[in-house]
Amino acid sequence: MAAPLTLLLVVAVTIRAALYRSSLAEVIAERVEVVSPITAWKRVIEGLALLDLGVSPYSGDVFHETPLVIYLFHFLVDYAEITFMLADVISAIALYLAVKEYNKQVVRKKQKFALEADRYPQDCLELIRSPKEMLYIPLKVAMFYLLNPFTILSCVAKSTCGLNNAVISLFILTTIKGNALLSAVFLCLATYQSIYPLTLCAPAMLYLMQRQYIPVNYRRASFWWFVVQYLFMYLGSLFVLICLSFFLLGSWDYLPSVYGFILSVPDLTPNIGLFWYFFAEMFEHFRLFFLCVFQINVFFYTVPLSIKLKDHPVFLMFMQLAVISIFKSYPTVGDIALYMALLPVWSHLHRFLRNIFLVSCVLLACSVLFPVLWHLWIYAGSANSNFYYAITLLFNVAQILLVSDYFYAFLRREHHLIHGLYLKKKDGSEATLVLK
């Protein structure tokens, strides 16, 4: 598997390098779909220039990156392109190894399943994949990540979303490999950069407990002991990072500038998310209320999803990543690329997907219409903000439908594994399955 992966990496790096050298790089770096006020490269340069002028980057409202990013790019600003290409490569390799490890475990579980096959209905054996079918899935995942136009655009724009994706991919890898400490450290790094990966604590803990054969039962002491251990490692590394950031610039200014900015959404620059136009048109009286509602919306699917999917933590991780990417305050296409990269892992669900054609058509159409309607609003002046907003809405609805479709397919497959694939009604005719 090393040779095709290497070939893929070479192709990906070549495409990115070619785009860096072309004139498209500046155009892409200005696109609001690809960069946001949190991740824009122009703002990183601005922050470093302010530091050179002797002014704290956080005294203004232009720079919203964490101090570690300042520290990192203080040395690497001349090698920025290589840094971002490397981040993409690291993400791809991490996802590749993670999925490979996960497939090994799925195969092991299936072997257990086959041993008990007589307990299960006969016809579901065709739902079970053979190891040969699963051979190319890690490569497909790496390919979906590296050759996704969203990822390429994000890398060419030098959006720091690429660094965030790399950290989350490393977190996924270390979690699936079973290393609790490294998993906590990488999750803490991801949370430190943007608050939302906090919700990935739950799938990580569930997966690690499953791997260590700790039963997920809130009445058991071992469950709580493991939770305490993991949270201790996580909060400890977070505390260390926060203190390190304080010592870098000698002040706590970065807390309101980074986290206050993410949570209170003062900058209404258009992006592909739902927040900007909503808060641009919000009545002042209700602003705080709806801000809290929208922010809680990202976090509050964690507990119900964890309860429903406690036996399938990797799918839970995928669902959480998708929910974060759709409902976060400043989403970019780089965030979408990350959860879309994990779609080949669930490719066996395709027979239960109901509206995948509609969703993919809508996503494609919206991706094309974003720059068109932006141009009509901002440059041509013949459209207004409602057009761009409409495409934003449609894009998000399509993403929600995609995620819920995969969730439906997953649950349905689990149902068939237990109750048999070809179900019959009482009178023997073919049955239809509904959610009730």
Add this chain to the structure above:
Amino acid sequence: TFYIEPLKINKLGVRASDTFVLTPTPQPKDDFQEELVIRPLHSGDIYASFQFRTLWETDFMRENKVSHYRLFPKSLGQVISKFSVRELHISFTQGYWRTMQWGQPFLPSPPGAELWVWFQDSVTDVDAAWKELTNVLSGIFCASLNFIDSTNTVQPSASFKPLGIVNETDHRFLRYATLPREIVCTENLTPWKKLLPCGSKAGLAVLLKSEKLFHSSFFSQTVHIRPVCQDRECKTTSWELRQTLNVVFDLHTSGQGKREWSLFKMFSRTLTEACPLASSSKIYIDVTDNPQEEYFELSPATPLLSQAVVLGDRRTFSVYDLTQQVTFGTVRSLNLLIRWKSTEGECSMLRPLLHAERYVAGYGLQTGEIHTVMYNNHPFRSFPVLLLDSVPWYLRLYIHTLTVTSKGKDNTPSYIHYQPSKDRMRPHLLEMLVQLPPHSVTEVTVQFERALLKWTEYTPDPNHGFYVGSSVISALVPSSVAMDTNITQEQPLFSSFFPCKEESSYFVRVYTEPLLVNLPTPDFSMPYNVICLTCTVVAVGYGSLYNLLTRSFQIEEPNPRLAKKIANFIRRIRGVPLLS
């Protein structure tokens, strides 16, 4: 004036004296001077500058408040003592001063309203004092200065030094704000005129009629309050209040057939007397370009001639002294007439040494670039200028894109003070010291990004655009004539405004044009729709996930169709077997 003693009443309740006892008490000295300078401009327009100065030797800062006001207006005196103001400079301007056509003005001012104040060192909360001061001044001048808040106030660190007595300058006590959108009209002129000792009833102020003043290319009224020294050793200080009014009348809109200016045609009034409270009341006509009366003639003729060095140039003026009765002649009224002899043969104007322009480059509503262009027209001397730029927070400047080029080459400023903006709290402040090479054009460019504001933050006419205040360029320009540094010598008011510290240069402040920038706007008719649609999308997500989380798969038992149901119901009533 006299001081009235209280009545003395003895124990029997009888007044000690029948009449009031009047005793004279020594009053602090105050002095009022008025002057009008008329200068025909190179382009055919005429520039009239009124200056009214009140000097008062008193101390506003002492314990018992000043209560007897004579020439100094009480409203301004109370403002100074209540807010512990050291210097106050406020100007209201309509129109933009065209330096290249009209030369340098005696007192520069930016379009709109400008206010800058130095507070005393004793003030503890400068921002609160500033806020109250702007509101009080807004009432005094009938202007909407209450729009001055923290989003358009800056603390310049170098460009605005005190113009009066300087002890030490701590820039924490300085505040500067401009309102480029402010419009000046009769409502602002009337309270301004009321501050004068003679009002608009006597002296030069009778000429200030708004129907003629606002029918002009440029109109500016200012008030400047500062402490000044009375003598060289500065043993006594007095408060100086200067009210100036600059107006440029346009040749063509006045409907002149032949080129002729008179006081009546400019102001629709003639002068009949000087202000009785004034110690000096003079009119100066600039005749430097007309030494032998070859271009225009003045009538009535006057024997008085004076010379003054103003703006680095020695100018000759014909003087009319209104305190002398002979000026008004037998008709008891003075109507100055300037009649041009020939239409051709224009004299060459002295080219202004420092001149600046500013414009916005770029297209679309996402980004743009501000270009400030400064011209140094001196043939062989270079001099440094201080550039002050205050840009509102919704134009996000990127200081790493700042470039300063002179003659095509990079020209790094020797001092940059940049304070980045905070959204909805304070604007950008950029101050730079740039050395302008001789006979060159220096261009300062900086890129910005336009922000999308909340729908309530737009003005009612959002597509008009948003104003960015003028840049201020302050410089000491080399002078071709030796300037007079003696402050106590009698000088005309127009030449003694800016303090002159050295002989070889004079202080010049140039204001650029204000900018008008368009921002992207949301649709203002849509708040309810947007809230509903976005909440619908969130609800779609919530609904799908809720369904999948709370429901489980079951085999569907088909419901009989409605028609069948009704048929079965009827059959049940009839007692007939049901349909399957």
